[in-house]
Amino acid sequence: MKMENMKIRNYQETDLPELASFFNLYLEKYPDAKLNSPEFYTYHPLLKEKDNAFCMVDADQKILGFAPMFPVLITDGPAAQLNDIWTIILACPEHKQAEAIHEMLFVRVCERVDEFKSEYHAHQIRLASDMMVSQKADIDYLLGKGFKPFERMFVMNRDTSQGIPSISMPDGVVLRQSKLESEEEQSAYLKVYNASFPQNQKSVEDLKFLLHSPIWETGCALCAYSASNELIGSILVYPDGQNNAGIVDDVMVLPAWQGRKIAKYLVGEGLCYLRTQNLPEARLEVRASNIPAVSVYEAMGYKKVNEEYLLEKML
Numbered sequence: 001m002k003m004e005n006m007k008i009r010n011y012q013e014t015d016l017p018e019l020a021s022f023f024n025l026y027l028e029k030y031p032d033a034k035l036n037s038p039e040f041y042t043y044h045p046l047l048k049e050k051d052n053a054f055c056m057v058d059a060d061q062k063i064l065g066f067a068p069m070f071p072v073l074i075t076d077g078p079a080a081q082l083n084d085i086w087t088i089i090l091a092c093p094e095h096k097q098a099e100a101i102h103e104m105l106f107v108r109v110c111e112r113v114d115e116f117k118s119e120y121h122a123h124q125i126r127l128a129s130d131m132m133v134s135q136k137a138d139i140d141y142l143l144g145k146g147f148k149p150f151e152r153m154f155v156m157n158r159d160t161s162q163g164i165p166s167i168s169m170p171d172g173v174v175l176r177q178s179k180l181e182s183e184e185e186q187s188a189y190l191k192v193y194n195a196s197f198p199q200n201q202k203s204v205e206d207l208k209f210l211l212h213s214p215i216w217e218t219g220c221a222l223c224a225y226s227a228s229n230e231l232i233g234s235i236l237v238y239p240d241g242q243n244n245a246g247i248v249d250d251v252m253v254l255p256a257w258q259g260r261k262i263a264k265y266l267v268g269e270g271l272c273y274l275r276t277q278n279l280p281e282a283r284l285e286v287r288a289s290n291i292p293a294v295s296v297y298e299a300m301g302y303k304k305v306n307e308e309y310l311l312e313k314m315l
């Protein structure tokens with residue numbers, strides 16, 4: 001498919017101002033769309049060589065569509081395995097050729113998936129996407145291409161000025177703040193994360209991208225340690241880069257330590273931290289199917305304010 005005066009090409013660092021303009025236009029139509037800052041897509045290590053990010057541009061190099069790809073590597077075992085690739089495929093809202101923009105980006109994404117399959121000797125790869133329920137046009141396009149919803153996510157928030165329930169830590173467990181600056185701290189953090197979320201592995205490059213970003217200047221990890229000085233749980237807290245709110249992220253407790261109210265304690269301490277940063281609201285996302293986690297957040301005063309769909313297609 002070819003459109004006059006338009007072409008698809010790899011996203012480039014010099015496209016950052018245009019991507020910001022595209023996002024602003026997109027957010028006018030879908031103000032709750034789940035978009036990171038343009039800098040995130042420009043400098044993320046998985047997109048550094050720009051082989052995993054594509055844009056549709058017109059003759060003036062104005063961006064009319066955007067599709068980044070984030071491969072998820074499973075590193076346990078003798079060789080890295082690639083099971084999932086996450087993407088969003090966005091077209092300029094209400095553009096007269098929005099469907100064609102979607103189609104060309106989707107074709108290029110599928111071509112890149114084939115390249116990954118060859119590189120990792122994978123018979124199948126799951127292409128997944130997350131969209132807020134309001135992003136109807138983009139969701140409908142993916143459904144029309146054979147994607148199916150496989151999970152819902154709840155967006156939850158809480159006023160940090162409200163009273164925070166007091167939760168006691170188990171005997172011998174202590175809490176420490178950390179900026180995760182040393183390699184030893186980062187390694188320990190990733191060990192707990194990957195044990196807690198085995199199907200959503202995080203690499204050291206992913207972690208360092210956050211640690212080197214501006215939002216981490218006032219963010220931190222609240223880490224729970226056992227009496228033997230083993231890291232057993234953690235929570236990340238940092239400001240939302242685009243709103244006057246705080247983000248609660250990566251709430252995790254090693255499986256052997258779950259069921260002891262450590263997660264509730266971490267969430268409460270995270271709220272206290274965000275309050276000290278004068279952030280009036282705390283936000284988080286959680287899988288709707290993770291009923292224990294949803295219950296923890298509701299017990300700590302969070303309320304559901306929005307939903308998003310996770311969609312998948314096997315290629």
